[in-house]
Amino acid sequence: MKILFAGAGALGSRFAYMLHKNGEDVTLIDTWKDHVEKIKSEGLKVIIDGEDLGNVNIPIFYPEELTGQYDVVFVATKSMQLRPMLETLKPFLKETTKVICILNGLGHVDTLKEYINPENILIGVTVWTSGLGGPGILKAVGTGKTEIKQVSEEDVTTTKEIVERFNTAGLNLIYSDNVYQSIWHKAGLNCVLNTYCTIIDCNIGQYGSYSGNAELTSSLLDELVAVGKAEGVDVKKEVITKNIENCFDPKTAGLHYPSLYQDIKNGRLTEVDYLNGAVARLGKKHGINTPVCELITHLIHAKEEINGNK
Ligand code: NAD
Numbered sequence: 266m267k268i269l270f271a272g273a274g275a276l277g278s279r280f281a282y283m284l285h286k287n288g289e290d291v292t293l294i295d296t297w298k299d300h301v302e303k304i305k306s307e308g309l310k311v312i313i314d315g316e317d318l319g320n321v322n323i324p325i326f327y328p329e330e331l332t333g334q335y336d337v338v339f340v341a342t343k344s345m346q347l348r349p350m351l352e353t354l355k356p357f358l359k360e361t362t363k364v365i366c367i368l369n370g371l372g373h374v375d376t377l378k379e380y381i382n383p384e385n386i387l388i389g390v391t392v393w394t395s396g397l398g399g400p401g402i403l404k405a406v407g408t409g410k411t412e413i414k415q416v417s418e419e420d421v422t423t424t425k426e427i428v429e430r431f432n433t434a435g436l437n438l439i440y441s442d443n444v445y446q447s448i449w450h451k452a453g454l455n456c457v458l459n460t461y462c463t464i465i466d467c468n469i470g471q472y473g474s475y476s477g478n479a480e481l482t483s484s485l486l487d488e489l490v491a492v493g494k495a496e497g498v499d500v501k502k503e504v505i506t507k508n509i510e511n512c513f514d515p516k517t518a519g520l521h522y523p524s525l526y527q528d529i530k531n532g533r534l535t536e537v538d539y540l541n542g543a544v545a546r547l548g549k550k551h552g553i554n555t556p557v558c559e560l561i562t563h564l565i566h567a568k569e570e571i572n573g574n575k
Pocket of ligand 1: 353
């Protein structure tokens, strides 16, 4: 089984490493020159839970160098990079290639459907985390699980085989009928914590220590829940609220600065258009007002633009 990771960043390289270590035929593509060159010359340096596991030689290419066709493709870009990546992937997909998408955010199924037969789209959501310690260095901690579901389910035999096979590498994939609810629940948490921490300039614990945090969270989630329900998803405000509150403790995620915060600080564009921006967009489609999400989306875009992020 030929497996391609379309994006060899934090999350992609972690799953690619796990599958490669388990004997799978894994290939990476990425456009980040320093990262690609480092992995080509020295292999991917892997540090997990503080332990240096050495350098691993996983084949990596620039997209223009890639040849062959693949049985499974993991798209592992940031949300705004998904469409250009799908354009890039066209020559490397077979009629039967399964494409796994576990990017954060909302609206990815619609984008994927423009390129891929719904029988071949495996949409999901992950609670694994990962990071990079510089070009060519995978630096990650802990474990996680990933829920996935085939978008159109006429025949799920191959998908179930993939789930079983990848789980022997420890990916902890769960075929789940509740994927859309889980996607919206994670998006809800990200819509609140990623953006408010960025705008306030604080970590998650500090957000939790603000006396008005419940009001800020609640007004945003009211919009997200209404739009999610209009989309046909049973989004539960109390579940998202509890998940958010569980992050406030310094022993869980309280000391953590969310990824969107880090993107702003490091001069990168953010995924806000696939979080609060997506809620606002879908709200318009259903005639639901989403002033909080619209304002937040503007404020994050203002930070990106004023900082010159790209
Ligand atoms: P990342 O920026 O580390 O990795 C994305 C990689 O894709 C980069 O190396 C980039 O160079 C590459 N890329 C982008 N466009 C490309 C193109 N056209 N061709 C080739 N390569 C391209 O991002 P990440 O942290 O791995 O996150 C990926 C997705 O997973 C995001 O949606 C993120 O929100 C989600 N996610 C991340 C984590 C985490 O802990 N990192 C956890 C859960 C979900």
